[in-house]
Amino acid sequence: MLASVTSFALQGIDAHPVIVEVDIQSGLPAFNIVGLPDTAVRESRERVRSALRNSGFDFPLRRITVNLAPAYLQKAGPSFDLAVACGILVASGQVDAKSFLGHAFCGELALDGSLRAVRGALCVAVGAVKEGIEAIVVPLASLAEVQLLECVKIYGLGHLAQLPGLLAGKLAPSTSNGRPQAQVRRFSLDLSDVRGHSHAKQALEIAAAGGHNLLMRGPPGAGKTMLSRRLPSILPPMEREEALDVTRVHSVAGALDGALPIQERPFRAPHHSISVAGLVGGGQPVRPGEISLAHNGVLFLDELAEFPRSALESLRQPLERGYVTIARASGTLTFPSRFTLIAATNPCSCGFSGDSQRVCTCSMPSLLKYRSKLSGPLLDRIDILIDVERPTLDQIKSLGEPECSEVVRKRVLEARNRQKIRLRDTGLTCNAQMGIRQIKKYCLLSARAEEMVKLADAKLALGGRGYVRVLRVARTAADLASSERIEGDHIALALGYRESEHAAAVA
Amino acid sequence: MPQRSPSGDKRFHKRFQEPFTKKKVPGTFSQRAGPLSCCDGCLRRSRLISLLAGHIDSALGQGKSVAALFSLTDSELVEAIAGSGKAGILRKLDAVDIEREHSSALQSGLWTVCQHSPSYPARFKGLVDRPACLFVCGSEEQWQALQGPSVAIVGARRASPYGLEVARELARELALAGVAIVSGMAFGVDSAAHQGALDAKGVTVAVLGCGADIAYPVSKLSLYRSIVTSGLVISEFPPGFRPRKWTFPARNRIMAALGDMTVVVEAGRRSGSLITAGFASELGRPVGAVPGPITAAQSQGTNGLICDGARPVTCAGDVLEEILGVDIRSCSNGGEAKANAMLSGLSTELKRVLDAVGRGHDTVDKLTAVVNDAGRALSSLGELELLGLIGRAFDGRYMVRGGQGALSSHNEQ
Numbered sequence: 001m002l003a004s005v006t007s008f009a010l011q012g013i014d015a016h017p018v019i020v021e022v023d024i025q026s027g028l029p030a031f032n033i034v035g036l037p038d039t040a041v042r043e044s045r046e047r048v049r050s051a052l053r054n055s056g057f058d059f060p061l062r063r064i065t066v067n068l069a070p071a072y073l074q075k076a077g078p079s080f081d082l083a084v085a086c087g088i089l090v091a092s093g094q095v096d097a098k099s100f101l102g103h104a105f106c107g108e109l110a111l112d113g114s115l116r117a118v119r120g121a122l123c124v125a126v127g128a129v130k131e132g133i134e135a136i137v138v139p140l141a142s143l144a145e146v147q148l149l150e151c152v153k154i155y156g157l158g159h160l161a162q163l164p165g166l167l168a169g170k171l172a173p174s175t176s177n178g179r180p181q182a183q184v185r186r187f188s189l190d191l192s193d194v195r196g197h198s199h200a201k202q203a204l205e206i207a208a209a210g211g212h213n214l215l216m217r218g219p220p221g222a223g224k225t226m227l228s229r230r231l232p233s234i235l236p237p238m239e240r241e242e243a244l245d246v247t248r249v250h251s252v253a254g255a256l257d258g259a260l261p262i263q264e265r266p267f268r269a270p271h272h273s274i275s276v277a278g279l280v281g282g283g284q285p286v287r288p289g290e291i292s293l294a295h296n297g298v299l300f301l302d303e304l305a306e307f308p309r310s311a312l313e314s315l316r317q318p319l320e321r322g323y324v325t326i327a328r329a330s331g332t333l334t335f336p337s338r339f340t341l342i343a344a345t346n347p348c349s350c351g352f353s354g355d356s357q358r359v360c361t362c363s364m365p366s367l368l369k370y371r372s373k374l375s376g377p378l379l380d381r382i383d384i385l386i387d388v389e390r391p392t393l394d395q396i397k398s399l400g401e402p403e404c405s406e407v408v409r410k411r412v413l414e415a416r417n418r419q420k421i422r423l424r425d426t427g428l429t430c431n432a433q434m435g436i437r438q439i440k441k442y443c444l445l446s447a448r449a450e451e452m453v454k455l456a457d458a459k460l461a462l463g464g465r466g467y468v469r470v471l472r473v474a475r476t477a478a479d480l481a482s483s484e485r486i487e488g489d490h491i492a493l494a495l496g497y498r499e500s501e502h503a504a505a506v507a
Numbered sequence: 508m509p510q511r512s513p514s515g516d517k518r519f520h521k522r523f524q525e526p527f528t529k530k531k532v533p534g535t536f537s538q539r540a541g542p543l544s545c546c547d548g549c550l551r552r553s554r555l556i557s558l559l560a561g562h563i564d565s566a567l568g569q570g571k572s573v574a575a576l577f578s579l580t581d582s583e584l585v586e587a588i589a590g591s592g593k594a595g596i597l598r599k600l601d602a603v604d605i606e607r608e609h610s611s612a613l614q615s616g617l618w619t620v621c622q623h624s625p626s627y628p629a630r631f632k633g634l635v636d637r638p639a640c641l642f643v644c645g646s647e648e649q650w651q652a653l654q655g656p657s658v659a660i661v662g663a664r665r666a667s668p669y670g671l672e673v674a675r676e677l678a679r680e681l682a683l684a685g686v687a688i689v690s691g692m693a694f695g696v697d698s699a700a701h702q703g704a705l706d707a708k709g710v711t712v713a714v715l716g717c718g719a720d721i722a723y724p725v726s727k728l729s730l731y732r733s734i735v736t737s738g739l740v741i742s743e744f745p746p747g748f749r750p751r752k753w754t755f756p757a758r759n760r761i762m763a764a765l766g767d768m769t770v771v772v773e774a775g776r777r778s779g780s781l782i783t784a785g786f787a788s789e790l791g792r793p794v795g796a797v798p799g800p801i802t803a804a805q806s807q808g809t810n811g812l813i814c815d816g817a818r819p820v821t822c823a824g825d826v827l828e829e830i831l832g833v834d835i836r837s838c839s840n841g842g843e844a845k846a847n848a849m850l851s852g853l854s855t856e857l858k859r860v861l862d863a864v865g866r867g868h869d870t871v872d873k874l875t876a877v878v879n880d881a882g883r884a885l886s887s888l889g890e891l892e893l894l895g896l897i898g899r900a901f902d903g904r905y906m907v908r909g910g911q912g913a914l915s916s917h918n919e920q
């Protein structure tokens with residue numbers, strides 16, 4: 001007898017439909033799975049056999065052939081267990097075939113017949129919706145993430161024995177959570193914890209408002225890490241689409257814990273000893289890297305100069321395009337990775353170049369070599385560069401009460417809304433994503449601002465990329481000031497965030 | 508890879524086809540001498556120095572001074588520092604092929620001048636540690652420029668925009684007045700001084716701590732080429748000789764001796780340029796120093812020199828007065844008027860920020876105390892930077908600049 005069940009295979013964060021065909025013929029007892037299965041899929045045989053027996057079903061002692069179509073696609077992971085078990089049940093006549101139509105199955109089987117959570121359940125659900133499948137059956141443990149989707153019937157199965165009941169219609173589909181209420185976001189780290197550092201706080205606000213990449217340079221103890229960790233508290237909340245994408249990536253990575261959907265923008269801070277594969281994605285089987293886990297959030301690289309050159313070079317493409325492509329012999333996978341980069345670095349290897357209290361002990365060649373670790377192309381993609389110094393007691397005392405994150409976040413949110421409205425036809429979400437075309441169209445300059453840009457081009461050797469960076473940041477500064485036109489002050493501000501020419505070479 | 512000067516250049520080849528003159532002076536001269544010439548003894552000595560390079564390294568490590576070592580004769584030198592390698596060194600010295608030395612110099616496009624030659628710079632005569640043999644890259648006319656007034660301009664490698672600007676301007680104005688500018692082609696003040704002299708189409712002399720055919724540092728190759736074209740590159744080391752730590756103090760003494768005055772533009776407390784100033788004062792030559800803010804670490808050396816009696820240099824006129832003995836005021840008052848005009852056109856806020864930067868509030872955080880808003884502070888700084896009134900140093904700190912390159916002295920403040 002032949003049976004056919006629908007399941008899905010993960011490719012990146014997308015799900016490709018897979019037809020699980022089960023054929024039972026007479027002959028010596030055998031159980032084979034074909035269709036480019038990987039080791040986990042091949043081991044399914046043992047799990048399915050035990051699970052079926054322990055759930056009270058019969059395991060047919062005949063020649064069983066399972067084909068996972070299409071046969072050119074690599075099948076990985078234990079998520080096909082449930083589909084294979086269902087296929088066997090149908091093919092051996094223990095369950096009625098008609099009730100299976102229009103259902104997709106996905107889940108890992110334990111030896112006693114219960115279902116285990118599977119990675120990427122949400123991605124499977126999204127894929128199912130795209131294919132027009134009306135009902136999805138997932139393990140109970142993966143139910144929470146799938147419930148985020150609307151317009152599809154979701155069944156959470158706890159044990160294989162519940163299957164006939166489900167198909168007979170006795171089990172009610174779970175309601176999708178659709179739109180969970182906005183929770184009050186409570187952050188343990190607040191911007192008001194930081195005293196002084198008005199320059200850095202201003203830069204953080206602009207980075208948060210426009211999604212700009214930011215590099216902080218300063219001696220150890222200046223407060224760079226402290227400031228960066230408070231960035232999430234002033235970031236605007238995610239849109240529903242963005243939250244869904246983030247949840248999908250985390251689901252594929254198996255990093256889902258805590259409340260769903262993920263409402264906080266991810267804040268990833270990998271240590272500088274991370275491998276290139278860990279940062280960008282890869283390995284066998286291919287898993288998303290830190291940059292994909294930071295999608296729609298912040299990637300914080302502390303001690304940027306300590307990261308291996310190869311790791312930093314591998315960031316260039318994702319920073320430019322917003323996705324990363326990982327090539328394998330079996331095909332290429334694409335993971336999304338549109339993140340805001342916040343980096344902190346020392347000015348030199350001793351750390352004290354430019355410090356007002358301690359003397360830098362580096363020789364000139366060592367200083368130049370340290371500076372050159374951050375390559376031109378990487379710096380090119382960083383819109384804001386600031387020098388952070390250790391605040392003196394006077395500076396801390398002279399300023400009034402620092403603003404709390406709540407107040408700053410309101411301004412950031414307003415600025416983001418202006419950007420959303422302005423960029424709604426382009427598919428971009430924030431100023432940092434603007435290219436030269438959008439700048440020409442959306443950046444209206446006052447006369448004084450035009451003059452300043454011309455002067456800057458002549459005197460400061462901005463170049464094409466420099467011009468784009470300055471205008472992006474100026475546009476965000478204007479948004480924060482609720483001004484539709486970019487004024488001279490905004491251009492002057494943006495100019496202050498570029499790398500100083502003298503830093504490149506002395507004389 | 509050592510950078511060789513353009514030996515394929517037609518200009519150099521033409522010179523070597525000129526008729527040679529045999530001079531009747533002590534020492535034997537080889538046939539292949541150029542218009543400037545070097546006797547075999549001195550050429551051998553320069554080869555000896557390169558053979559002893561490693562030994563000199565350790566000798567200086569034990570505290571002997573560069574000047575002391577270079578005042579010894581060949582045999583004394585070998586005795587003093589060769590130690591166990593003496594026999595090997597003496598053997599290699601005997602094996603030195605003078606013809607080969609001459610031809611290697613020629614092939615690298617260099618000339619040689621030794622202390623016995625009439626073209627030897629007069630300033631070196633009588634000095635006990637004078638270089639025996641100089642390798643020169645450049646034309647004869649430019650060599651004649653050394654007959655006229657010259658100034659050695661030295662300073663920190665990690666100079667601030669102030670130091671670089673002053674060095675360049677000072678060199679430019681002095682070169683316009685016909686003074687040859689001597690410096691070391693290092694990062695920072697040295698290169699700025701060379702550039703200033705080149706801007707004024709004057710003569711500049713680079714004294715190197717490596718073979719005269721090598722551009723060191725490598726990133727200064729284009730500057731090296733410009734200097735070779737219109738000035739001179741000099742070294743006491745044979746062609747192809749790589750720089751070592753001791754070659755820099757060694758060349759510093761030559762720089763100090765080549766200049767009628769040594770001016771230190773910007774130096775920290777432990778800068779190497781202070782050693783050059785020391786050599787100059789030992790030679791009895793005047794030493795000048797450009798003052799800087801007393802709060803600046805990078806001006807502590809120069810300010811210290813002034814306290815110790817060096818002549819404060821605030822404009823080219825100060826230098827010209829010292830070396831020519833004439834009260835020539837070459838300061839451009841036009842630039843001063845221009846700077847004043849620009850300052851009067853500024854808004855009150857910009858003036859306040861400029862003033863604060865001048866008083867030492869050199870970072871945005873410090874200025875926020877003055878302006879009360881980081882955004883306003885940064886915008887003002889950006890605008891002032893565009894106007895050329897302030898600049899950013901290597902470490903990101905802001906400093907006041909002289910406006911459109913006006914080295915104005917005696918400003919009424």
